[in-house]
Amino acid sequence: MTGLIAEPQPERRTASVELGPASVDLGPAATVDTGPAVLARGEWPVGPADTLPAIAGFVVSSFSPLVAEVAERCLTARYGTAPAATERTGVVLASVAGDVATTDTVAAALAAGRRVPPLLFFQSNPNAVVGYVTERWGLFGPVVCLSPAGDPYTDALEAAALLLDDGAADEVLVITADLARGPGERDHAVAVLVGPATSRRW
Amino acid sequence: MSEQVVVTGLAARSAFGPDTSALLARAFTGEPAFTPVRRFDATARRSGVAATLPGAPVLADELVAVIEDACRVAGDPGPRTGPLLLAAHADRSNAATAADVALRVGVAGGVRTYTAACVAASTAVADAATMIATGRHDRVVVAAGFLVDEDIFALFDAGRVLARDGAVRPFSTGRLGMVLGDAIAAVVLESASSAAERGARVRARLAGWGRCGDAYHVCQPRPDGTGMARAITSALDRAGVGPDDVGYVNANGTGTVFNDAAEAAALRLTFGDRLPRVPVSSTKSVHGHALEATGLLELVITVLALRAGRLPVNAGYLGPDVDCPLDVVVGRPRPSGARYALSVNAAFGGANTALLVGAP
Numbered sequence: 001m002t003g004l005i006a007e008p009q010p011e012r013r014t015a016s017v018e019l020g021p022a023s024v025d026l027g028p029a030a031t032v033d034t035g036p037a038v039l040a041r042g043e044w045p046v047g048p049a050d051t052l053p054a055i056a057g058f059v060v061s062s063f064s065p066l067v068a069e070v071a072e073r074c075l076t077a078r079y080g081t082a083p084a085a086t087e088r089t090g091v092v093l094a095s096v097a098g099d100v101a102t103t104d105t106v107a108a109a110l111a112a113g114r115r116v117p118p119l120l121f122f123q124s125n126p127n128a129v130v131g132y133v134t135e136r137w138g139l140f141g142p143v144v145c146l147s148p149a150g151d152p153y154t155d156a157l158e159a160a161a162l163l164l165d166d167g168a169a170d171e172v173l174v175i176t177a178d179l180a181r182g183p184g185e186r187d188h189a190v191a192v193l194v195g196p197a198t199s200r201r202w
Numbered sequence: 203m204s205e206q207v208v209v210t211g212l213a214a215r216s217a218f219g220p221d222t223s224a225l226l227a228r229a230f231t232g233e234p235a236f237t238p239v240r241r242f243d244a245t246a247r248r249s250g251v252a253a254t255l256p257g258a259p260v261l262a263d264e265l266v267a268v269i270e271d272a273c274r275v276a277g278d279p280g281p282r283t284g285p286l287l288l289a290a291h292a293d294r295s296n297a298a299t300a301a302d303v304a305l306r307v308g309v310a311g312g313v314r315t316y317t318a319a320c321v322a323a324s325t326a327v328a329d330a331a332t333m334i335a336t337g338r339h340d341r342v343v344v345a346a347g348f349l350v351d352e353d354i355f356a357l358f359d360a361g362r363v364l365a366r367d368g369a370v371r372p373f374s375t376g377r378l379g380m381v382l383g384d385a386i387a388a389v390v391l392e393s394a395s396s397a398a399e400r401g402a403r404v405r406a407r408l409a410g411w412g413r414c415g416d417a418y419h420v421c422q423p424r425p426d427g428t429g430m431a432r433a434i435t436s437a438l439d440r441a442g443v444g445p446d447d448v449g450y451v452n453a454n455g456t457g458t459v460f461n462d463a464a465e466a467a468a469l470r471l472t473f474g475d476r477l478p479r480v481p482v483s484s485t486k487s488v489h490g491h492a493l494e495a496t497g498l499l500e501l502v503i504t505v506l507a508l509r510a511g512r513l514p515v516n517a518g519y520l521g522p523d524v525d526c527p528l529d530v531v532v533g534r535p536r537p538s539g540a541r542y543a544l545s546v547n548a549a550f551g552g553a554n555t556a557l558l559v560g561a562p
């Protein structure tokens with residue numbers, strides 16, 4: 001089970017590009033052969049001292065702040081300040097486990113007979129933080145959230161390629177995010193902004 | 203994009219039973235499946251009703267069964283080399299569930315789970331259609347499942363969106379919110395040429411699809427409905443048809459005050475002065491809100507209604523609301539010769555989708 005949806009065609013290849021850190025300007029279009037062109041990138045953490053800003057209305061879990069921060073870094077690298085240059089920007093958010101901290105908080109509250117905090121109602125779904133990002137940056141394209149079965153970045157990039165090929169978006173903000181799975185691990189997320197490839201073969 | 207997309211297989215399980223016969227019959231008569239929750243203790247919640255399957259269903263088992271049903275309807279098109287797109291609540295077990303289901307139904311083309319809340323399933327359908335339209339695949343199976351559980355019920359109760367009167371009253375005066383409902387559904391989407399080649403019976407055409415964001419709020423819809431209207435327009439444009447060609451809207455219609463008003467605004471932007479003559483109903487009023495699976499259940503109902511030439515009833519309707527000046531189908535199913543019908547959905551994060559179903 002690879003998690004890949006679009007089975008590789010003989011003349012097609014998925015994106016494979018070595019990207020620099022978030023602070024590096026990638027230039028006008030770090031194109032890849034036939035996949036989407038990578039326009040900008042953001043990552044968290046960048047170094048052991050990196051901190052994660054809180055966002056209003058999201059509590060308990062670092063999942064949504066993590067998504068918001070890498071989106072901010074990526075879009076800032078591309079556009080400087082909000083809004084984005086194109087409204088027809090979609091968002092694809094892929095997370096293998098999702099917001100397990102919120103999930104576990106709800107389960108623990110029920111097990112203990114405690115009230116479930118109302119704020120967890122909306123943040124229990126990955127769409128919510130995407131709404132935060134799209135409102136802040138003026139992104140009116142499709143919103144897609146995924147639980148990938150294989151490599152999250154590959155899966156999310158394929159979903160983004162569908163939106164671009166479909167004409168549903170001019171650019172797509174692709175985010176992969178997962179919380180630390182245990183001691184010694186850190187939360188980690190990457191965001192890339194992609195646009196149509198300059199040379200398509202399909 | 204040149205390939206036309208058609209529906210050759212479809213199946214659904216709901217609180218009405220393990221197939222679509224009772225589901226459709228009750229959608230036509232407007233009799234909800236809402237009963238007191240017995241799957242878990244809901245006595246501490248503001249609302250204690252839902253539409254649930256009997257017993258203790260297991261999501262993976264239900265998905266396997268409904269996929270097999272849909273493929274059987276499609277004429278069991280042989281080796282399932284295309285991908286399987288699932289829609290389910292965001293959960294740490296999704297990858298394992300997806301792998302299990304794909305293995306059991308014999309899908310070899312990869313699997314992906316969509317989790318974008320109440321547009322998860324409809325987004326999967328749009329992606330499947332794109333895969334076919336762009337020639338990536340001849341056939342894609344889309345399946346979605348949501349089973350009401352204690353955690354989600356408690357979250358929605360905490361969010362104060364469940365109807366205290368235990369009824370869903372979309373677009374109605376006095377509407378108080380939603381009721382959750384189980385749903386497991388599957389469709390087989392196929393290129394028209396592939397279906398013709400193997401002599402498959404076409405149940406409907408997926409004539410268009412559109413998805414657009416509101417860029418407005420984490421959980422509230424844009425009140426002016428512009429995001430949803432753009433999604434609808436995108437679906438119509440793709441099909442090359444105009445608003446006048448649409449004879450029915452299976453609405454998102456959650457029964458919540460703000461969502462229904464925003465949807466009515468979107469429909470006004472779409473249909474303009476014709477809005478009072480466009481039949482609209484939300485079948486959530488009988489099967490409840492199935493969250494990540496609701497878009498697929500409603501697509502199945504829309505296809506079946508179009509084929510039956512009758513439009514489902516918007517149950518629970520108490521009377522017109524000034525913010526929802528729509529031609530709501532009430533009382534009895536309305537005869538219809540519509541050639542096109544829209545299935546509309548919206549979700550947290552300002553996500554909107556529209557699927558345009560065309561008669562074969």
